[in-house]
Amino acid sequence: MLRYIIRRLLAIPLLVFGVVTICFFLAHNIKGDPLSSLLSFRQLGNPEIVAATKARWGLDKSLPEQYFIYIKNLLAGDFGTSFRTRRPVLEDIADRLPATLELAIVSLVIGSLAGIFLGMLAAYYRNQLIDDGARLFALIGSSMPVFWSGLILLFIFSVKLQILPGPGRLDPVTDIPPYVTGMFTIDSLLAGDIDKFLDAVRHMILPAFVMAWSMMGIISRIVRASMLDVLNQEYILTARSKGARELRVIMNHALRNVMIPTLTIIGFSFAYLITGAVLVETIFSWPGVGYYAVSSTRALDFPAIIGVTIIGATAFLVTNLVTDISYAFANPKIRLGR
């Protein structure tokens, strides 16, 4: 077990290095000249300005040279400067991370709870109408593009029914709560401002639901399958024959064993969260890292694109590792087998 963890941990820096290398060469093989995102059309015609800009951004050096400088800077925690915002990429990302984290955490909680609930419901009422309904609801969520479901829900609830606010994190006239964590719900609570807290929550309902809905399909499917598996086990029969109440049988005896596969799948849904962050934030004008990635991509701002990709990949690798390890710990068959 320990050897497995160490081996996996050692692999991460190597994989990140591979990621960085791929990103760098992708960014430097672009068809669109990076200069075109830095200079206006008229400036591009002036050789002096072009040469000066190239020197300023280090674009005049040879590719291997640029690569080594980039790696050296990365090791010092410098992801370069964004062409678009003219600020260090790392600062840009750090500014936007709380917004993304806040939305992602809420979505993950809603998505997992609803997914587990739907999966258990489906398994318990197997092959009945409730089963089909729960499965179809979850499947529709993962079959829709999130940017479209977000658009439609926004239109229904914000424009037509006017019971939920439009895009953004707060009402435009409200000023943001004093910075502590950068997550508006927590910050407004810390400042004792209940109205602002409720406003932040109301703004989060639609984007969080859209992201959660896209995850429910895979979570509920796994929960249903393992629940069916568990419900056929003899110890469930034993519990029932002892006269335990049905709810107790489900919650105490079955759910625990269902949690192991569920844990892994929730780890896997990290990929859904990143996809969700990119697309949902764009449609809801949510000023997070995903929105930043899309705006940078549209502007061909390669330092920013690479920065987001490297950080996203690192987070992805770490989550996968944590998932695998917790899976191994939660499952005695694996823990004791090795």
Added chain:
Amino acid sequence: MRFLRIRSLLKKYDHLLTIPVIIGALIILFWVITALSIDLWQPYDPLEMVSRRLQPPSTKHLLGTDALGRDVFSRTLHGARHSIPIAMMVVISAVTIGSLLGAVAGYSGKWIDGFVMRLVDVTLAFPPILLAMAVAAALGPGLRNASIAMVVVWWPVYARLMRAQTLEVRERDHVEAAIASGVSRTRLLFVHILPVCWTPVLINATMDFGQAVLLLASLSFIGLGATPPTPEWGAMISEGAKFFYYWWIALGPGVSILLVVLGFNFIGDGLRDYFDPRTSD
């Protein structure tokens, strides 16, 4: 005679042809036929301004008109021409490249295995959407480049799947028998190993057609896939988002994506339950 044969065939696949699978197949069939024949029965030219702009749905324009006065219904139907063939091409390319590399890796072992699998590891280290965005951005917008980006993202899944299958099949008796009878390595791989490994790849691929439709739409939505005026579903939703209060612009393409993905998921689910009864009831 012939009728009897069809009946026994139907009986054999009785468990496969569940209601969702039939519905899924009908949906996909509808879109495939539409993609092939739309030129013959399109209500309007998808690229031409045919009416006043931003008209709500009416009997004349079933899904209204967009910001340039083009018929949204015709554009939606034309969208099938892009999404479905590209999704199929991407998945088929990813399956071919991935499973060939995976099979060769699993079969030959040694440094080839090491090299291919490290490449797989690094590619899978990227969150799929970010890698697709980076590759598509580096290649420049356009459907062709978006497809290349999608293949780059997808092949490792199949390489890993196929390698695991190959490692397992390699140990089976019929392979040993083939080795003992002295067949060539290429023949061994293509005739005795690959055909046995197809089931999980097939199931996965069916599910992935839907995912490919989604990813293509996402890339176009971001602005990396189809460029205007191409009637691609993701790009159309992106236009719809710009004219937010005119909800009908994004309705058709969104429902189309939902139907196609749902259809492929129904079929994929059915195939999985059929081939692997453990996961069904």
